Amino acid sequence: MEKRAIDWWVGIFVLLGIAALVVLALRVGNLSGFAYNDGYVLHADFSNVGSLKVRSPVRLGGVTIGEVTHIGMNPKTFMANVTMRIEPKVKLPMDTGASIYTAGLLGEQYVAIQPGGMPQNLKPGGTITMTQSAVNLDQLIGQMVFNKASGSK
Amino acid sequence: MAYLDFVPNLGRQVLLTIPNLGAAASFLLRSLVAVINRHFSIQQLLKQVYGFGVRSLLLMIVAAFFTGMVLGFQGYYALVRFGATSALGTLVALSLLRELGPVLTALLFAGRAGSALTAEISSMKATEQLSAMEMMAVNPFAWVVAPRLWAGIVVVPILCAIFDLVGIFGGYLISVPVLGVDGGTFWAQMQSNVTFSGDILTGLFKALCFGLVVTWIAAWQGYAAQPTAEGVGNATTRSVVTASLAVLGLDFILTALLFT
Numbered sequence: 001m002e003k004r005a006i007d008w009w010v011g012i013f014v015l016l017g018i019a020a021l022v023v024l025a026l027r028v029g030n031l032s033g034f035a036y037n038d039g040y041v042l043h044a045d046f047s048n049v050g051s052l053k054v055r056s057p058v059r060l061g062g063v064t065i066g067e068v069t070h071i072g073m074n075p076k077t078f079m080a081n082v083t084m085r086i087e088p089k090v091k092l093p094m095d096t097g098a099s100i101y102t103a104g105l106l107g108e109q110y111v112a113i114q115p116g117g118m119p120q121n122l123k124p125g126g127t128i129t130m131t132q133s134a135v136n137l138d139q140l141i142g143q144m145v146f147n148k149a150s151g152s153k
Numbered sequence: 154m155a156y157l158d159f160v161p162n163l164g165r166q167v168l169l170t171i172p173n174l175g176a177a178a179s180f181l182l183r184s185l186v187a188v189i190n191r192h193f194s195i196q197q198l199l200k201q202v203y204g205f206g207v208r209s210l211l212l213m214i215v216a217a218f219f220t221g222m223v224l225g226f227q228g229y230y231a232l233v234r235f236g237a238t239s240a241l242g243t244l245v246a247l248s249l250l251r252e253l254g255p256v257l258t259a260l261l262f263a264g265r266a267g268s269a270l271t272a273e274i275s276s277m278k279a280t281e282q283l284s285a286m287e288m289m290a291v292n293p294f295a296w297v298v299a300p301r302l303w304a305g306i307v308v309v310p311i312l313c314a315i316f317d318l319v320g321i322f323g324g325y326l327i328s329v330p331v332l333g334v335d336g337g338t339f340w341a342q343m344q345s346n347v348t349f350s351g352d353i354l355t356g357l358f359k360a361l362c363f364g365l366v367v368t369w370i371a372a373w374q375g376y377a378a379q380p381t382a383e384g385v386g387n388a389t390t391r392s393v394v395t396a397s398l399a400v401l402g403l404d405f406i407l408t409a410l411l412f413t
Contacts, residue, residue: 006199006200006203007199009207010199010207013202013203013207014202016315017311017312017315020314020315020318021357023318024321025349028250028343029347057341057345103338108345
């Protein structure tokens with residue numbers, strides 16, 4: 001094997017490895033989520049966030065427009081405070097609502113945004129006031145079992 | 154009373170093993186440090202990267218493709234009972250990135266490149282090429298062992314990254330077009346459950362450790378082989394067996410340390 005040819009092959013091999021790592025990072029590990037770094041921040045208080053996690057998606061009409069960056073507790077109101085980062089090109093009206101939904105029966109939880117109709121937009125750092133908490137599956141099953149039991153008497 | 158020989162034999166084995174381990178450790182250290190020796194050449198390193206990496210590429214790609222496809226089938230079979238096929242992407246990606254990618258790459262590497270390395274070094278020893286180098290004041294650690302050791306350390310993580318990627322693609326091909334899992338869910342669930350540093354990089358770190366251990370064992374077995382035709386054969390067998398077991402054992406330790 002010619003020396004030059006070996007150099008070429010090794011170069012191609014290393015490039016393949018780097019390319020594989022980049023594709024893994026972007027396509028599998030979703031490092032491209034950093035694209036939301038230039039977005040603006042919104043807050044929303046929920047009474048129950050269920051199993052929502054940091055980096056859970058924020059969706060409007062099923063399209064991902066941002067991600068959850070922080071979940072904390074508001075010690076005064078005992079509400080869970082969710083901080084989200086939203087793409088800068090999406091401007092939401094003041095009376096926008098937020099709910100926590102589950103994708104499928106056992107899928108991941110996400111924040112669903114329902115845009116309102118007011119002419120003024122939410123400012124960066126603003127708070128969404130109309131919120132609907134996560135559906136607690138355990139509680140629902142408990143209620144159903146309880147209803148069944150009382151109804152069969 | 155032949156069976157009583159077991160006890161003194163055990164004692165002798167222990168006494169023989171401990172200095173062997175010490176010799177193997179000093180062998181590793183001398184070879185790694187030999188990079189700064191003037192007889193270490195980048196050209197040799199590239200030649201070994203070519204031999205270990207480029208020529209194992211096809212084997213890795215085929216193995217990864219089939220591994221990913223089998224994971225897709227078996228994962229689907231297990232998950233469809235719970236109606237949780239949406240988690241198939243996560244299952245395929247996490248199994249490959251965390252365990253199967255590094256371990257299978259290292260095992261295949263031990264069989265493909267490790268055995269050849271042991272045979273090469275032990276026949277160099279049997280034909281007294283290593284002694285001849287020392288006669289010519291060429292450091293055999295720098296000229297022969299160090300390029301191979303460093304090539305192993307560089308090549309295995311790269312092969313592992315390619316293995317992971319091809320395996321995930323194989324899993325995708327079975328899950329989405331063949332078994333009818335939703336493609337969007339497949340990738341979205343994968344992306345929300347795989348972290349770059351926690352899963353991808355730690356998997357590649359594992360591969361790096363395996364690369365070091367496999368080439369170390371292979372080179373040491375070659376270097377310590379009996380300088381006879383039979384010795385070369387024995388050393389090659391022992392190299393593959395020891396390296397494979399070491400990879401599996403080390404994998405347990407690394408998993409316990411890294412993923413808790």
